[in-house]
Amino acid sequence: MASGQGRVLELAVLGSLHETPLHGYELRKRLNALLGMFRAFSYGSLYPCLRSLLEQGLIVEEQPAPAAIVGGRSKIVYKLTAEGKERLQDLLTQAGPSAWEDESFGVHFAFFRHTEAEVRLRILEGRRSRLEERLDSVRTALARTRERLDSYTLELQRHGLESVEREVRWLNELIATERRGSSEEKPERSTDE
Amino acid sequence: MASGQGRVLELAVLGSLHETPLHGYELRKRLNALLGMFRAFSYGSLYPCLRSLLEQGLIVEEQPAPAAIVGGRSKIVYKLTAEGKERLQDLLTQAGPSAWEDESFGVHFAFFRHTEAEVRLRILEGRRSRLEERLDSVRTALARTRERLDSYTLELQRHGLESVEREVRWLNELIATERRGSSEEKPERSTDE
DNA sequence: GCGTCGATGTATCGAGCCGATACATCCCGA
DNA sequence: TCGGGATGTATCGGCTCGATACATCGACGC
Known part of the structure; x- marks a missing residue:
């Protein structure tokens, strides 16, 4: 049972x-290219997930034209069903x-193009x-134990805190942009799809 | 079989x-405080690991003084054995x-205080x-598919790349410090331990 | 005295995911 | 013609998390 x-x-x-x-093969490549430094799914996750989606009727194996079979190597092409599109929505x-x-x-963000403005903002x-919560709890814990920590651990904490603070700032910019965009108009999606 | x-x-x-x-409880708290934003181990990992370490004879349950038992709640205190110290080394x-x-x-870094200077440098x-490898492969993939990506995905890629580049710069500083330190003297550890 | 609530404490289970691996075909260059 | 590297499908072992169950302690109000 994959991806329950x-x-x-x-x-x-x-x-x-x-x-x-x-x-599958191409799907994984695109996925990992899409997510860049954030994630990299492996076949051990992907194939069970595809099977599960098949069983749920959200995707089907596409029948290629016979000519395509002769020339190419055996591959199983999956496409969305109507139910699959619903589930995606x-x-x-x-x-x-x-x-x-x-x-x-990261995955949700990567598909923001297909997401409603209001939902984008809430995410x-x-x-x-979520990040500020963690920041708080780590800063609190750090304040309590600062004296007991050596310089390496301290440096690790400092660096970790800084990266997350930076991500919060990044989110702030995105949120500001979203708000600016949604108060005027839909932040134009390019002409794809 | 945990932590094989x-x-x-x-x-x-x-x-x-x-x-x-x-x-266990205190151990987990300290561990998560030590690692800050980097990791947070759960009981589902910790307890099986403790059991495994017990079986390997690397730790033992400490017998507290009877007086302590009367007062306190039942808790299982673990301490390192000689073999455990060897394994740690x-x-x-x-x-x-x-x-x-x-x-x-992150874990290795958190214990750098106990690590030889040469090993620190190599890690x-x-x-x-490792990070530069990933940077290369993502940058290459990005160059090939840049036109097909929407602005959100592009922003995700940009942010991901930037964080990792920043981490590389952080490592560069640490490496420079290590080299400076090791050519003169041990980079003074405070009087703890 | 009595309830109860949050922190402390030990422990397990289900399920997801990764890394390694196996196996097969295609294509290209030496 | 032979081998290696990309393409392609698929599974297995094992680690880890999140949720959960259970129990006790101390502090608080009433």
Whole structure:
């Protein structure tokens, strides 16, 4: 049973197949290119997820033209079904913790183009408060134990704190841009799809 | 069978117990405080790891004085054995990929105080080249697909790249400091321990 | 005295995910 | 013609997390 709770791969796959039908190998390449430094899914996750999506009827194996079979190597091309598109819309509407935790935020963000402005804003804000929560708790813990820590640990803490503070600042800019955009007009999506 | 390959928790536990004997709950709190934003181990990892370390004879349950039992709640305090200390020394000497991958680097760094200068340098440099590898591969992939990406994805890529570049710069500073330090003297550790 | 609530404390289970691996085909250059 | 590298599908072992269950302690109000 693959991706029961961790819908994040499910979203990633559905979102990718929404653009164009793909087979596993190519799908993984695109996914990892799409997510860059944030995540890299492995086959051990991808194939079980594809099977699960098949069983749920959210995707189907596409029948290529016979000519294509003769020339090419055997590959299984998956495409979205109508139900799959519905589910994708569902997932894109989610604006709870499952959208802004570490593992999932990047994927949701990568498909923001297909997400409503209001949902985008809530995800961004949710992620920001999540990070600020952590910042608080780490800063508190640090204040209590600062004297007991050596210089390496201190440096590690400092660096960790700084990166997260930087990410919060990044989110602030994004949120400001979103607000500016949504008060005037839809932040123009290019002419794809 | 817990922590068979992923010695990272093993190192974290052994390293913490080296300072002072601890029970599970307190151990976890200290560990997570030590690692700050980098990692947060859960009981689902910690307890199996403790059991495994017990079986290997690297730690033992400490017998508290009877008086302590009467007053306190039942808790199981673990302390390092001689073999445990040996193993810790072993782990601190490791300077391979297992020391500089994402999941483990933070832990190794957090115990740099107990690590030889030469090993520290090799871990730092290993981590740096690991990150530069990833930077290369993502930048290459990005160059090939830049036109097909929307502005959100592009922003995600840009941010991801920037954070990692920043981490490389951080490593550069640390490496420079290490070299300066080791050519003159041990980079003074405060009077703890 | 009594309830109860949050922190302390030990422990396990289900499920997701990764890394390694196996296996097969295609294409290109030596 | 032979081998190596990219393409392609698929699984297995094992680690880790999040949720959860259970129990006790101390402090608080009443």
